[in-house]
Amino acid sequence: MYAVTKVIRFCYGHRLLDYRGKCRYLHGHNGKVEIELGSLVLDRRGMVRDFEEIKRTVQRWIDTTLDHTMLLRRDDPLAPMLRRRRERCVLLDTNPTAEAIAKLIFDYCVRLRFPVTAVRLWETEHSVATYRASTPASFDSLRSSLDPARDPSSRDPEPVEGLRTGPERSRVT
Numbered sequence: 001m002y003a004v005t006k007v008i009r010f011c012y013g014h015r016l017l018d019y020r021g022k023c024r025y026l027h028g029h030n031g032k033v034e035i036e037l038g039s040l041v042l043d044r045r046g047m048v049r050d051f052e053e054i055k056r057t058v059q060r061w062i063d064t065t066l067d068h069t070m071l072l073r074r075d076d077p078l079a080p081m082l083r084r085r086r087e088r089c090v091l092l093d094t095n096p097t098a099e100a101i102a103k104l105i106f107d108y109c110v111r112l113r114f115p116v117t118a119v120r121l122w123e124t125e126h127s128v129a130t131y132r133a134s135t136p137a138s139f140d141s142l143r144s145s146l147d148p149a150r151d152p153s154s155r156d157p158e159p160v161e162g163l164r165t166g167p168e169r170s171r172v173t
């Protein structure tokens with residue numbers, strides 16, 4: 001199986017609710033995400049995916065949505081205040097752990113129909129969380145992803161389910 005990995009760096013802030021460690025306090029990370037795409041066959045260019053395609057799509061989305069953004073659980077009491085102050089804020093249905101952020105990026109890649117096999121988020125130099133495709137059935141989607149009619153770079157992706165970005169679309173329940 002072939003694989004390519006794109007590395008993207010971004011900064012984010014977060015805190016964890018219902019958690020007793022020091023990550024319950026607001027703090028930030030210089031994160032590094034590794035996006036791994038895999039395929040059993042190469043396209044006519046001899047590629048799994050052009051790195052430039054990943055840059056144009058996923059990196060652009062990370063730059064505009066997650067970079068320099070506060071990631072909070074949807075019911076975090078800080079969320080309404082940040083929304084009023086028009087701070088960059090993304091609300092997740094779960095605690096914004098490295099695992100949850102890795103899955104968020106993985107799901108976005110799936111929506112782009114990229115043959116993503118794993119997303120690894122390095123929260124620090126020593127701590128990394130991974131979300132990966134877990135079933136053999138995913139290999140079928142890897143094959144079908146090579147259909148040129150499904151070029152993800154030719155269209156804008158839909159918003160990520162459960163994700164509300166920016167003050168206008170933020171929602172707190």
Ligand SMILES: [Zn+2]
Binds near residue numbers: 023028123
């Ligand atoms: Zn943290």
